[in-house]
Amino acid sequence: MQGKPRIAIIGAGLGGTAAAALMQRAGFQARLYEQAPGFSRLGAGIHVGPNVMKIMRRIGIEDALNDMGCHPDYWYSRDWETGEVIAQIPLGDYALKHYGASYLTVHRGDFHKLLTDAVAPGTLFFNKKLESVADQGDAVQLRFTDGTVEEADIVIGADGVNSRIRETLLGAEPPKYHGLCGTPRRVPDLARQGLHA
Numbered sequence: 001m002q003g004k005p006r007i008a009i010i011g012a013g014l015g016g017t018a019a020a021a022l023m024q025r026a027g028f029q030a031r032l033y034e035q036a037p038g039f040s041r042l043g044a045g046i047h048v049g050p051n052v053m054k055i056m057r058r059i060g061i062e063d064a065l066n067d068m069g070c071h072p073d074y075w076y077s078r079d080w081e082t083g084e085v086i087a088q089i090p091l092g093d094y095a096l097k098h099y100g101a102s103y104l105t106v107h108r109g110d111f112h113k114l115l116t117d118a119v120a121p122g123t124l125f126f127n128k129k130l131e132s133v134a135d136q137g138d139a140v141q142l143r144f145t146d147g148t149v150e151e152a153d154i155v156i157g158a159d160g161v162n163s164r165i166r167e168t169l170l171g172a173e174p175p176k177y178h179g180l181c182g183t184p185r186r187v188p189d190l191a192r193q194g195l196h197a
């Protein structure tokens with residue numbers, strides 16, 4: 001491999017676009033391959049914590065996110081049956097002061113649009129559904145369902161829950177339900193116990 005490595009990212013969801021934008025800002029050649037023909041305003045509200053906002057700061061979209069998002073003062077968890085508050089976590093100004101960035105809620109589609117716009121022009125390719133990936137020693141060959149073939153030095157799988165890359169590396173593995181979403185359990189009030197900082 002001579003010069004900068006050619007990095008191919010498979011999947012242009014929130015993960016792939018963020019990875020591409022960060023790597024491009026760090027001076028790497030990163031290209032994104034997405035199976036969809038394009039993106040529409042999909043999804044609903046998504047929470048974005050201060051840790052993620054600090055990454056968005058590096059990408060340069062923190063201010064735009066702050067402008068479009070809502071800034072809740074608290075996170076409340078309630079008992080599903082009685083409505084009783086079982087956890088109350090301070091956010092708003094508290095998050096800004098203690099974590100160094102805001103906590104906000106935003107439409108996933110708007111967030112995704114900001115991230116796709118942050119990817120360098122001409123490096124996001126639609127209608128590129130990865131079919132197979134093969135390590136050829138000095139490069140990795142990527143085959144897409146439209147018959148095209150690309151080469152890269154490094155391949156990053158950001159192709160979601162049914163990842164073709166993961167399947168190639170680790171074998172087929174259907175998603176397993178771990179039972180973590182179901183009967184709500186009582187959790188302690190972290191804010192009252194002073195465990196939130």
Ligand SMILES: Cc1cc2nc3c(=O)[nH]c(=O)nc-3n(C[C@H](O)[C@H](O)[C@H](O)COP(=O)(O)OP(=O)(O)OC[C@H]3O[C@@H](n4cnc5c(N)ncnc54)[C@H](O)[C@@H]3O)c2cc1C
Pocket residue numbers: 010011012013014015016033034035036045046047048128129130131158159160161162163164
């Ligand atoms: C209902 C719900 C609510 C959520 N709420 C939150 C929240 O509040 N806060 C939070 O931080 N997270 C939340 N999440 C989780 C968050 O949405 C996911 O972790 C995140 O979107 C995953 O991003 P990703 O880029 O890894 O995968 P994805 O968004 O799934 O993107 C994968 C991309 O890869 C593409 N792709 C797949 N296969 C191929 C292929 N073979 N070739 C090319 N492209 C391919 C897909 O088309 C897609 O665009 C929520 C998730 C759900 C379902």
